Amino acid sequence: MIEARNLTKTFRDRKRGEIHAADDISFRVLPGQIYGLLGANGAGKTTTMRLLATLLRPTRGTAVVAGFDVCAAPEKVRANIGFLAASTALYGRLTARETIAYFGQLNGLKDAEIKARTQRLADELDMGEFLDRRCEKFSTGMKQKTSIARTLIHDPAAMVFDEPTVGLDVMAARTIVRFVRDCRARGKTVIYSTHVMSEVEKLCDVIGIIHGGRLLAEGSLADLRTRYREQDMEEIFVRAVGGEPAAASPGGRS
Amino acid sequence: MKWRNIATIYFKELRDLLRDRRTVISMIVVPTLIMPGLMLVVGLISYRIVNEARSTVPTIMVIGGDDSPLARGALAAVGKVAIVPNTSDWKQRIADKKVRAVVEFPAGFDAALKNGEPAAIKIYHYEGELRSTFAVNEVRRFFTDYLDQVVAARLAGRGLPAGFVRPFEVRAENVAPPEKVGGNVIGGIIPYFFLLLSFTGAMYPAMDLTAGEKERGTMEMILCSPVARVDLVLGKFFMVLTASLTTVVCSLLSMGCTFLAGGALLNNALGDGAGGVTRAVTLPTLDPLGVLAVIGMVVPMAVLFSAVLLTVSLFAKSFKEAQTYVSPLVILIILPAVVGMLPGVELNARLALVPILNVSLVSKELVSGVWHWNYLGLIFGSTCVYAGVALALAVKMFNREDVIFRT
Numbered sequence: 089m090i091e092a093r094n095l096t097k098t099f100r101d102r103k104r105g106e107i108h109a110a111d112d113i114s115f116r117v118l119p120g121q122i123y124g125l126l127g128a129n130g131a132g133k134t135t136t137m138r139l140l141a142t143l144l145r146p147t148r149g150t151a152v153v154a155g156f157d158v159c160a161a162p163e164k165v166r167a168n169i170g171f172l173a174a175s176t177a178l179y180g181r182l183t184a185r186e187t188i189a190y191f192g193q194l195n196g197l198k199d200a201e202i203k204a205r206t207q208r209l210a211d212e213l214d215m216g217e218f219l220d221r222r223c224e225k226f227s228t229g230m231k232q233k234t235s236i237a238r239t240l241i242h243d244p245a246a247m248v249f250d251e252p253t254v255g256l257d258v259m260a261a262r263t264i265v266r267f268v269r270d271c272r273a274r275g276k277t278v279i280y281s282t283h284v285m286s287e288v289e290k291l292c293d294v295i296g297i298i299h300g301g302r303l304l305a306e307g308s309l310a311d312l313r314t315r316y317r318e319q320d321m322e323e324i325f326v327r328a329v330g331g332e333p334a335a336a337s338p339g340g341r342s
Numbered sequence: 343m344k345w346r347n348i349a350t351i352y353f354k355e356l357r358d359l360l361r362d363r364r365t366v367i368s369m370i371v372v373p374t375l376i377m378p379g380l381m382l383v384v385g386l387i388s389y390r391i392v393n394e395a396r397s398t399v400p401t402i403m404v405i406g407g408d409d410s411p412l413a414r415g416a417l418a419a420v421g422k423v424a425i426v427p428n429t430s431d432w433k434q435r436i437a438d439k440k441v442r443a444v445v446e447f448p449a450g451f452d453a454a455l456k457n458g459e460p461a462a463i464k465i466y467h468y469e470g471e472l473r474s475t476f477a478v479n480e481v482r483r484f485f486t487d488y489l490d491q492v493v494a495a496r497l498a499g500r501g502l503p504a505g506f507v508r509p510f511e512v513r514a515e516n517v518a519p520p521e522k523v524g525g526n527v528i529g530g531i532i533p534y535f536f537l538l539l540s541f542t543g544a545m546y547p548a549m550d551l552t553a554g555e556k557e558r559g560t561m562e563m564i565l566c567s568p569v570a571r572v573d574l575v576l577g578k579f580f581m582v583l584t585a586s587l588t589t590v591v592c593s594l595l596s597m598g599c600t601f602l603a604g605g606a607l608l609n610n611a612l613g614d615g616a617g618g619v620t621r622a623v624t625l626p627t628l629d630p631l632g633v634l635a636v637i638g639m640v641v642p643m644a645v646l647f648s649a650v651l652l653t654v655s656l657f658a659k660s661f662k663e664a665q666t667y668v669s670p671l672v673i674l675i676i677l678p679a680v681v682g683m684l685p686g687v688e689l690n691a692r693l694a695l696v697p698i699l700n701v702s703l704v705s706k707e708l709v710s711g712v713w714h715w716n717y718l719g720l721i722f723g724s725t726c727v728y729a730g731v732a733l734a735l736a737v738k739m740f741n742r743e744d745v746i747f748r749t
């Protein structure tokens with residue numbers, strides 16, 4: 089389970105002053121569920137995901153991931169999550185197998201276990217042909233499969249995806265989406281951030297709309313459709329964040 | 343702190359770096375080749391200088407002296423200078439470096455000496471020009487000898503002993519062991535070399551393992567593994583330290599070989615004849631135990647450098663940015679080391695606390711076989727403290743999210 093409790097992160101920027109990147113965010117994701125965090129650029133998605141992955145410490149509030157508090161036991165939290173972001177890369181000079189093994193070791197797995205799991209993941213993801221080649225020469229698809237394999241090597245209970253399909257072509261994006269569904273099928277708790285409306289429509293059991301660091305609306309697709317009396321996700325999103333950007337109140341928080 | 347994790351990170355970084363040609367070049371190839379290369383250049387240059395000095399005699403002109411065949415003939419007979427026929431534009435010829443010096447005899451020089459009258463020889467030369475100075479030295483040496491002969495003859499004529507005008511002599515004798523002489527010439531350079539190499543050896547990996555990882559987007563990935571930040575820093579730190587010390591050891595080994603092989607070669611090449619000149623370029627002996635002790639002092643220094651470099655380059659967002667922070671640091675390394683090389687800068691308790699300079703100074707003594715145990719302890723201790731502080735700072739930096747996720 090992933091539970092955010094009044095999660096707040098305030099950055100202090102020399103030029104922009106205080107930035108409320110995550111502002112009092114609370115939600116709950118159950119095992120076997122995909123929670124979609126939908127928001128425009130700068131809405132606070134990455135910040136929220138990083139708070140859950142303990143890469144950032146909350147200014148206020150906290151979150152509990154797989155039974156561990158992000159403030160009290162960050163290392164335990166990290167041992168129980170898989171984090172995949174569009175911005176994360178691979179070590180170019182390591183092979184796919186070495187990369188996966190490295191993360192297995194860092195997660196405290198034994199060598200035999202790493203070997204067995206690597207084999208299973210390589211079969212599932214069809215990596216056999218490039219498993220022993222260096223990552224620097226991989227295609228996007230191969231990189232992605234390697235990234236997926238290394239996030240899964242320790243079989244985490246919770247998965248955090250931060251805009252994992254950004255910059256990918258259709259086929260590569262579909263691989264990711266299929267993989268996220270797989271995680272749900274295996275009973276993992278999944279949180280998925282995106283700015284693509286169609287992705288949350290297709291993928292997510294619960295959708296949270298985030299804007300200016302605040303969680304403005306939450307519910308299943310059906311819930312949101314009845315609440316806003318709209319079928320189209322884009323319309324729902326625009327209504328939820330308070331109208332078209334041009335019509336947004338000038339004094340509003342951003 | 344889990345040693346298993348530190349080891350995992352260390353060996354991963356080691357494998358990663360060894361697959362990078364740039365690291366291997368900066369860590370192993372450059373330090374191995376730099377000493378033999380330098381020795382080769384120095385050897386060749388000194389060989390040429392010695393050879394040239396041996397083969398060419400300075401050309402001089404003699405003005406006047408037609409009425410003093412005795413003195414003039416003696417000068418010509420010496421053979422250390424080549425006398426060319428004089429021309430009226432001799433001043434111009436000195437300036438053009440065709441003639442190195444011009445000797446002017448006063449009229450009736452022989453006669454003046456014979457009658458005991460005062461006389462003055464003039465030597466025209468080109469101030470600051472090396473070969474002109476050589477020529478003047480030769481001419482002076484001849485006239486000093488000639489003067490002695492005249493004095494001796496006069497004393498003999500009056501029945502006085504040769505020591506009459508020279509009641510005592512002043513002689514300076516060197517008691518410093520040959521290591522000490524070497525210590526001052528090369529002793530300042532060698533530790534400086536090790537210091538510099540321990541820094542440059544750590545530079546590239548430190549930037550690659552921090553700013554480089556940030557830039558490539560792998561930092562975030564490793565930070566969300568369950569590894570504690572301390573373990574991450576230590577794993578990376580040990581890797582940087584390894585690179586630094588490998589660089590030093592490679593240069594030490596190659597320097598040792600160069601000294602043994604190059605020294606023998608140089609002596610062979612110069613050994614035949616011209617004894618006086620040869621001795622000037624013979625390699626001074628160094629205390630090998632002292633050189634090892636220098637390495638011992640460089641180890642905590644390498645720890646300090648590695649930790650500082652990690653801290654500084656972690657702050658950068660990209661490899662390029664890291665370079666702009668690290669490059670000025672090289673000056674910071676060179677400055678105290680150069681001060682330490684200056685003759686006359688001596689170790690004292692206060693200087694023993696100045697990082698880099700202290701190691702540079704004490705190393706100069708060590709290679710000349712002098713062991714100041716209390717200074718050695720003070721310097722080693724203080725360097726360890728600085729290194730520990732720097733390492734703690736590096737760990738602190740890795741825990742600062744505004745440094746890790748700088749925008």
Ligand SMILES: Nc1ncnc2c1ncn2[C@@H]1O[C@H](COP(=O)(O)OP(=O)(O)O)[C@@H](O)[C@H]1O
Nearest residue numbers: 099101109128129130131132133134135747749
């Ligand atoms: N390290 C940081 N320092 C200062 N401001 C930041 C930092 N990280 C993010 N921000 C700001 O916080 C806001 C939310 O950013 P982010 O969480 O990256 O949004 P998203 O991922 O939804 O695009 C933005 O205004 C961004 O500029």
Ligand SMILES: [Mg+2]
Nearest residue numbers: 133134135251
């Ligand atoms: Mg983002």
